[in-house]
Amino acid sequence: MKLHNFILFTALFLFFTGDALAQLTIYSGRSKALVDPIIAKFEEETGINVRIRFGGTTQLAVAIMEEGRRSPADVFWGQDGGALGALHNQGLLANLPEPILGGIPEGFKNNDRTWVATSGRARVLAYNERRVSQDNLPESIFDLTKPEWRGKVGWSPANASFQSFVTAMRKNLGEEQTRQWLTDMKNNGAVAYNNNNSIIQAIAAGEVELGITNHYYIERMRSENPTYTVNMTFFSDNDIGNLLNVAGVGVLNSSRNKENAERFIAFLLSDEIQRYFVNETFEYPVIYGMDDYDSKLIEALEVSPSMDLELLSDLDATLRLLRSVGLL
Amino acid sequence: MRLPYFLRKLPPWYFLLPSVFIGLAVSIPLVYLIIRALGGDFSETTELLFRQRNLVLFWNTVSLTLGVVVVTTLVSYPLAWLSTRSDIPAKKFITMIGVLPLALPGYVVAYAILGLGGDNGTLAMVFGLEISRLTGYWGSLLAVSLYTFPYLFLNLRAGFLGLDPSTEEAARSLGYSSFQILRKVTIPQLRPSFLAGILIITLYVLGDFGAVSLMRFETLSYSLYIQYAASFDRIYAAIIALILISITVVVLVLEYKLLKGLLFYRAGTGTGRKMRESKLGKLRWISYGFVGAIILFSLIIPIFTILYWMAQGVSPAVWANLGDAIRSSVLVSAPAAVLSVLMAIPLAYIAVRFPSRTSNILQRFAYLGYATPPLALALAFIFFSLNVVPVLYQTFALLIFAYALHFLAEAIGPVRSSLYQASPKLEEAAMSLGMNRFKAFLKSTLPLLFNGIIVGASFVFLSAMKELPITFLLAPIGLDTLAVNVWSYSAEGMFAEAAPFALSILFFSVFFVGILFSREWKS
Structure with missing residues (x-):
């Protein structure tokens, strides 16, 4: 009896998990908290039925590579230019139609037009206001290796956005200088955390005084709690520590719902959703012409080093470097 | 026709075949890992295998495991x-205390302990006491011990209850x-x-990465997780996974050697008489303090941490999602619990009724499934399903099967224990009345296994409710469980949003633990 029921159960499951109903399947490295409201709006406006698989950006990119032609994904939405570049390099992404990309500045879309940024995120220096005075903050990411910061800096060598920053450093300043910086940081007792958020919590707890993280976590914390002791700043203009990375999307070559996928991307680039990113996630928009929002984007572009985001896909060499320095 | 001797000694096919099938299924991840590890360039592979860092990771893993064994004991x-055995009041309550921590996801316990210290920690807020946060080895040791000790406690408790008073008299x-x-x-x-509990704890610690990653203590599992999460190549991840599995094989062999010849102590139950309760006397207040400390650390602090998060204001969207997440979690955890037990019965049966080297090895295979790091197991199943049975990819069936296979070891212990206590004479009597062996088993032995089955199924259910890596990788698109929500929200620092999901895990687990013990208490 029990066994019969079980077999029946299993058969029903198998039956109901087919993708007959979905008209658009998204693999999202962006968090559910952020994505769900956008999807709800999109479904409401277009009547398109969406399925989403959430996960880590790199993890989902790897899943798509393993799945190959059989991938159920129509759209890949990642937190990091590197992962999009990696999919592009494998020839897995389809060309995007020019009208979608019209208002997007160069640098926020790749040269072959297979992916486009949906929002910008900057690397910043986070610090504990109670413990460090603003006048004493380091000017450059290379100052973090000075003895005065010994054991006081938090970082996250295992984190994808940190690794993208290291890739950028390699491309801009060369292997040797990057290796030297990593080694100096390690010897200076930089404290490794598992992700950006853990760094910020450690700074708030007074475990470390400084940290290198993405910018938007801190803005969110401060908006929720005005007395929050963690603040942030950029290094001096064009310092590689101010890298402006992106979250972005691409449509898969293997997709059978390309039209819906493109509609979704156009939707993400609309004023409405761009405002949502700025207000809810404190990221930078990727389009101009939204009044008060422009100044933020202009500021971020000014302080960040110029960087071809496509080069960030060279992750393997970065991982080899991190391993050889003993950080991974 | 009489069968040749060696065939007559074999267990019946309906127990043997499932056992062999399970053995084969457990081997899939191993084969996958070996293929991946050897797939790389030879010099690179050896370089990765003999990195000095592996030694550090190895030592961290071993020292944490030993520490947890000592503390949980x-x-x-x-x-x-x-x-x-004592005359302490409210024994049922104490038993609940010893079980409930199983319902707490490890990383929640870790967040709670981390949240105590620091400038803005609970101690600073409530008592004005600014101490640094407990992290690294000691933080990991405390967190991991707190949520694994129930595995040992429950085994020892069953052991105490099963002892024959006459030996002591x-x-x-x-x-x-x-x-x-x-x-x-x-x-x-x-x-x-003791050994059964320690084995589960050891294997659990070896594979766990949630708490240690937050505590910044780098073990092999944590490193495996990092390699997997960060990298597009799988070679180093496969190598670390194989190192981990080698450690667990050593543990399994060690346990087998220590257990050899001991198993029949369990047979000494069935005297109907109750054990005399010892008077606590002077130890009474020490005992209360001891129980109080356990309650404080393993329940009050984590639960209050969750409630504190929730008090920060949960966004309304979360409540809309909660029902869905509960449904998803139960819909995958419950069948996984049933399937695990169905797999555990034949394995336990052939090990107990047909003890031989082969049946023992098959039984050990169940533990190997537990010992395979969940990430590696999930990757192997992705690879296997995509290449061999694509229809199964991203289905509930595959996810439930992977859960069941991974948590089988938790189910097999209780089922085996109750099988030891079910006399084979009943089955023989049933057969002599003309039933075949299978029917005799169903009618005479299976009802006696009920308790073990319930305990085993509950273990698997609780573990599956908390499980992360396998769920992340194998879940059908759109399925999103309580545990995944807790992890995703808390990793983003959105603790208020994570709280209702964590509480739901706790609530459902309490519910099931209640079922688990209501039977024993009724009798």
Whole structure:
């Protein structure tokens, strides 16, 4: 009896998990908290039925590579230019139609037009206001290796956005200088955390005084709690520590719902959703012409080093470097 | 027609075939890992294998495991004794205390402990006490011990309850003191229960990465997770996974050697008489303090942390999602629990009724499934399903099967224990009345396994409710469980949003633990 029921159960499951109903399947490295409201709006406006698989950006990119032609994904939405570049390099992404990309500045879309940024995120220096005075903050990411910061800096060598920053450093300043910086940081007792958020919590707890993280976590914390002791700043203009990375999307070559996928991307680039990113996630928009929002984007572009985001896909060499320095 | 001798000694096919099938299924991840590890360039592979860093990771892993074994033993032995043999009041309550931490996801416990210290920690807020946060080895040791000790506690508790009072009475009549009895009679008899609990804890610690990653303590599992999460190549991840599995094989062999010849102590139950309760006397207040400390650390602090998060204001969208997440979690965890037990029965049966080297090895395979790091197991199943049975990719069936296979070891212990206590004579009697062996098993033995089945299924259910890596990788698109929500929200620092999901895990687990013990308490 029990066994019969079980077999029946299993058969029903198998039956109901087919993708007959979905008209658009998204693999999202962006968090559910952020994505769900956008999807709800999109479904409401277009009547398109969406399925989403959430996960880590790199993890989902790897899943798509393993799945190959059989991938159920129509759209890949990642937190990091590197992962999009990696999919592009494998020839897995389809060309995007020019009208979608019209208002997007160069640098926020790749040269072959297979992916486009949906929002910008900057690397910043986070610090504990109670413990460090603003006048004493380091000017450059290379100052973090000075003895005065010994054991006081938090970082996250295992984190994808940190690794993208290291890739950028390699491309801009060369292997040797990057290796030297990593080694100096390690010897200076930089404290490794598992992700950006853990760094910020450690700074708030007074475990470390400084940290290198993405910018938007801190803005969110401060908006929720005005007395929050963690603040942030950029290094001096064009310092590689101010890298402006992106979250972005691409449509898969293997997709059978390309039209819906493109509609979704156009939707993400609309004023409405761009405002949502700025207000809810404190990221930078990727389009101009939204009044008060422009100044933020202009500021971020000014302080960040110029960087071809496509080069960030060279992750393997970065991982080899991190391993050889003993950080991974 | 009479079968040749060696075939007559074989277990019946309906027990043997499932066992062999399970053995094969457990081997899939191993084969996958070996293929991946050898797939790389030879010099690169050897370089990765003999990195100095692996030694550090290895040492961290071993020292944490040993530490957890010591701490959980120090917690579980007294607690099990108090809850079964002493005259302490509210024994049911104490038993619940010993089970509930199973319902707490490890990383939630870690967040709670981290949240105590620091400038803005609970201690600073409430008592004005600014101490640095407990992290690294000691933080990991505390967190991991707190949520794994129930595995040992429950085994020891069952052991204490199953002891035959007459051996102790005999020792007493020979003039042994209470302490001598404990040391020379009771503890040796509890060795199988002790080893069974320690084995599960050891394997759990070896594979766990949630708490250690937050505590910044780098073990092999944490490193495996990092390699997997960060990298597009799988070679180093496969190498670390194989190192981990080698450690667990050593543990399994060690356990087997220590257990050899001991198993029949369990047979000594069935005297219907109750064990005398020991008076606590002067130890009473120490015992209360001990129980109080356990309650404080393993329940009050984590639960209050969750409630504190929730008090920060949960966004309304979360409540809309909660029902869905509960449904998803139960819909995958419950069938996984049933399937695990269905797999555990044949394995336990052939190991107990047809003890031989082969049946023993097959049974050990169940533990190998537990020992395979969940990430590696999930990757192997992705690879296997995509290449061999694409229809199964991203289905509920595959996810449930992977859960069941991974958590089988938790189910097999209780099922095996109750099988030891079910006399084979009943089955023989049923067969002599003309039933075939299968029917005889169903009618006479299976009802006696009920308790073990319930306990085993509950273990698997609780673990599956908390499970992360396998769910992340194998879940059908759109399925999103309570545990995944807790992890995703808390990793983004959105603790208020994570709280309702964590509480739901706790609530459902309490519900099931209640079912688990209501039967015992009724009788």
